[in-house]
Amino acid sequence: MGASAWDYYVPYQEDLGAALEELRHRVFVAGEYYWVHGDDWLPEEERRPLPSSLDELWADEATQHSGTHSILDVFHVQREDEEPEVCAVQPVTAAEARKATGAERLTREHVPAVQGLARERGCGRCAVLHDDHGTPQEIYFWGWSGD
Template sequence: MGASAWDHYVPYQVDLGAALEELRQRVFLAGDYFWVRGGDWLPEEERRPRPSTLDELRADELTQHSGTHSVLDVFHVQREDEEPEVCAVQPVTSEEARQAAGTERLTREHVPAIRDLARERWFGRCAVLHDEHGTPQEIYFWGWSGD
C-alpha cells in the first residue's frame, strides 16, 4: 500500500502533547483512519469491526505492522532537544523555521515551506502557527505513516 501523508490544524494550546492527544481522540472517534481488519479485500469471516478504544486499536498486531495511515500512528510529542524517535512528533525548531521559512514566527502561509521537514515514514512534526500580530493561534501536525 505504501505510506500516507496526513496533516491537521488544531487550536493553539501551550501543551503540545495534550493537543496531540485531543487530536488523536477526535480522529479515532470520527473513524478517520485506515482499519486494516475492515478491508473488503479480506474474506468476510476475517473482517472485524473497528476497535472501541485507542488501546484496542494499538494492541492489534496487524495494525502495529501496517499502521492506520493517520495521526494515530504517532503517540507523543518529543522535546526539541531529543533525537527523533519512531512514532513520535518532533516540534519544528527555531533554526529549522528560520532556514525553511525565513522566520521563527510561522503562520499558515509558511506551511508549504515547512512541510518537507517531515521526510521520514512513521515520524510526525508539529509547528505553532501565529496570526499577523505574532500571537500563537493554532498547531499544525503532519507526517507520514503506514505500510
C-alpha cells in the same frame, strides 16, 4: 500499501502533548484512520468493526504492522533538543523555521515551506502557527506513517 501522508490543524494550546492527545482522541472516535480489518479488499465475512478503544486497536498484530496511516501512529511530542524517534512528533525549531521560511514565527502561509521537514516514515512534526500579529492561533501536525 506504502506510507501515507497525513496532516491536521488544531486550535492552539500551550501544551503540545495535550493538543496531540486531544487530536488522537478525536481521530479515533471519528474513525478517520485506516483499519486493516475493515479494508474493501477483504471479503465481507472477514471484515471486523472498528476497535472500541485505542488499546484494542494497538493490541491487534496487523495494526502494529501496517499502522493506521494517521496521527494515531504517533504517541507523544518530543522536546526540541531530542533526536527524532519513530512514533513521535518533533516540534519545528526556530532555526528550522528560519532556514525554511526566513521567519521564526510561522503562519499558515509557511506550511508548504515546512512540510518537507517531515522526512522519516513513522515520525511526525508539529509547528505553532501564528496570526499576522504574532499571536499563536493553531498547531499544525503532519507526517508519514503506515506500511
